[in-house]
Amino acid sequence: MRLIIAEKPSLARAIADALPGASKRGDGAIHVGDTIVTWCLGHLLEQAAPDTYDPAYKQWRLDHLPIVPARWKLVPRSNARGQLKVLRGLLKQADEVVHAGDPDREGQLLVQEVIEYLGWKGPVSRLLINDLNRPAVRHALTRLEDNATYHSLYQAAETRSRADWLYGINLSRAWTLTGRQAGHDGVFSVGRVQTPVLGLVVRRDQAIARFTPRPFHVLWADFKVAQGVVRGWWQPGDVHPLDDQGRLLDPRPARELAARLPGAEGTLSQLESRDKRQVAPLPYSLSALQVDAARRYKLSAKTVLDTCQSLYERHRLITYPRSDCRYLPDAHWQAARETLGRACAQDPTLAGWLAGADFSLRSKAWSDKRVGAHHALAPTGATADLSRLSTTEANVFRLIARNVLAQFYPALQTREIKAEFSVLDEHFRAQGQEVLVPGWKPLFTTRDEAPLLPPLQEGESAKVIDQAVEDRETRPPEPFTDASLIKAMMNIARYVDDPAVKRTLRDTDGLGTEATRAGILETLLDRRYLVRQGSALRATRIGQALIDALPDAATRPERTAIWEQRLRAIAEGDDQAAPFMTNLVADLHTLLAGADAQRMRQALGDADGFEPAPAGRGRGKASRRRSSSPAGGRGTEKSGSGKRTARSRRPRRTQDA
Structure with missing residues (x-):
């Protein structure tokens, strides 16, 4: 009998539908001829809790840390025992097994760890399915591979799982206990991905809070030319007070020039045009x-x-x-x-x-x-x-x-035009765009992204028909949104300060994976480290305090981005798991040495983040208010039975994906 183990029931149904012959639904499986298709329910197994290794670890103590298992153990998830029993029985009947996890690192892990946990020693093939339509699944069934080909992918996923456990368990315990010493009655959850993401938001919020607007001034003039009107912007020279971006800081030169402009005659002294060709954006990741x-x-x-x-x-x-x-x-x-x-x-x-x-x-x-x-x-x-x-x-x-x-669709072809007007020995610039071939662009927008200019001729006369000075202010950075935070996680090298590390990060490296980024944001919201304000994501008071209390290295993206590089190298067979784990344990010792109650106390007292709405009232109506007590924020971690506090109950085990 051939046994196919899918990652989830929907995939199992698609495989069964694609097999020749009538299907019969059984207990946790589908029978089709001499093939049985069964399934996991996502991860059926999880890393064992610390007290599985030593009952003393039930009590959270700093002198236990770091907890590093000598031999790793997996245990069934609470809702998985029934399906594991089904799988155990089916494996006893099987002659061959087909691994049909999703075609990625975690998909390789969650089926293979079950096969190994249940003690299967026979042959295993690998079925890779990207498309659940029947013809695509039938085609995939004709292209089975040896599962051993993907052993390095499994090793990378297993290493990620163990490393996240080590990092999350040890740092969460350390900073929860330090928080308790500082008067915070709740759990602090620390993870190698979620915490740097929170750090991005906290630092952006702090930059917004520290921002002091500075006034600057712009002068524009409308020029009448032969075939229309063009608005140009004054280009003040270095003789005037400018900031580092060339903005005018003193309004008086602009106002003096504006007073002389009405009716002034000038010329279009310089005209540049450049044809551009832009292909369509790629299909989506x-x-x-x-x-x-x-x-x-x-x-x-x-x-x-x-x-x-x-x-x-x-x-x-x-x-x-x-x-x-x-x-x-x-x-x-x-x-x-x-x-x-x-x-x-x-x-x-x-x-x-x-x-x-x-x-x-x-x-x-x-x-x-x-x-x-x-x-x-x-x-x-x-x-x-x-x-x-x-x-x-x-x-x-x-x-x-x-x-x-x-x-x-053909490429978008445009002509970018830059014009410079000279009047009263001063220079005004205008720029615009002419669409030559719209190509794919109408599928994405109906708006023109740059103003359209009338036909222009270098050297033609231009007369000022209107002008004004606008008083403006510099603006603070925009708060993160789902879109900008996901983009930051994709392109994390932009947020890395170390030039050497920055050079090692490719554009494809980032925080988290395609499968986990959305969950990371929701985890930070659920743990009340972030709140939504309209479309903005803002750090709460407790979220800010956690980042301020941790060693800076634990809140920055460098470590986890380099982790992903190492894990990718393991997946590709270019690196080994053992050296990676050895380096991680050494790193943990360094980080744990930074757990300091006084620093945590100061962080809790200084934090001025956004308070989440009370539970049950949603996350969208947060109000910003300062708590008078270091333990006044909602930093506890929710569970099915309500809040867990560090004093009333044993803190919940925390891990990071």
Whole structure:
């Protein structure tokens, strides 16, 4: 008997539907001929609690730290015992096993760890499925590989799981106990990903709070030329007081010049034009989709992820969503006319875009060399009736389909124009854009992103017909939103100060993964380290205090970004797990030495973040108020039975994904 173990029930059903023969549903499995398809429910196993290794660890004490297991143990999750029993029984009957976890690091881990935990010693094949449509699943079933090929991927995922346990357990205990000494009645959760993300928000909030607006002044003039009117902006020279960005600090020169401008005659002294060609944006990775959906539809990262999972598992309209790749296989280009035709035909918006597509075009998006375990999000080719989807599902599907359709549109071609006017021995600049070929752009926006200028001729006369001085102020940085924070997590090198570390980080490195970024934001919200204010994400008082109390290195992105590099190297067979873990334990000793009650007490007293709304009243109506007590903030960690406090109950075990 062949046993196929899928990552989740929806994948198991898709596999069973693709197998020849009638299927029969059993207890935790589907029987199809001599094949049985069963499933996990996500992770059925988890890292054992510290007291599993030593009962003394039930009590949280600083002198126990760091806790480092000599031999790692996994235990069943509370809701997994029934399905594990089913799997154990099926493995006893099996002649061969097929691993059908999702095609990524965690998918490799969660099925393989169950196979090993239950003691299977026989052969294991690997089934990789990116698309739940029946033809795609049938094709994948003909291309089984040896699971041993993915052993390094499993090692990387296992190393990540153990490293996160070590980091989260030890630092959370240390700073919870330090917080207790400082008077804070609650749990502080520290993680190698969530804490640097919180640090980004805290530092942005602090920059906003410290910001002092500075006035500056601009002078514009409208010039009448032969075929229209052009607005130019005065370019004050170095003889005037300017800031480091060339902004005028003293309004008097601008006002004196403005008084002389009415009716003044000048010339268009310099005219430059440059033709530009811009190809369509690539198809989406999950994070890129989350950024665009947050900007366009104000959707949270978690909402986008959940919507994509629904479009993938329930509706089978899109390919595997938890992808970090923005390229598609060569074979998808050959089938695109048929695939997109079925996917887009029943929606008026998509059908209009489909009608304008030229399927003879081939963009750089189609590249087998750039596709790894995943490819970019794309329609599967199933007929999409968007009227039967929720509004959010329809909007997200249109975005995914649009970015693939855009590959069959010509490049956007524009002419960028810069003009300089000379009048009264002063210079005014104007710039604008002329669209030569709209290409793919109408699929993305109907607005012009730069002003259109009338036809201009260098040397022509220009007369001032209007002018004004505008008094402005510098603006503080914008608070983070879902879109900007996800983008920051994707491009974390921008937030790294160390030039040497910055150089080592590739554009694809980041905080978290496609599968975890949305969950990280929700975790910080659930633990009340962040609150939403409209679309903005702001740090709470307790969130700010935690960042201020931790060693700076634990709140910065460098460590976790380099972790991801090392884990990727392990996954690719270019590094080993043992040296990584040895370095981590040494690092923990250094970090734990920084746990200091006085620093925590000062951090709690100095914190001036945003208080979350009371539980049950939502997270969107936070008010900013200072607590008079260091323990006055909502820093406790919620569980199914309510709050856990450090004094009344044993603090809950905390780990970070």
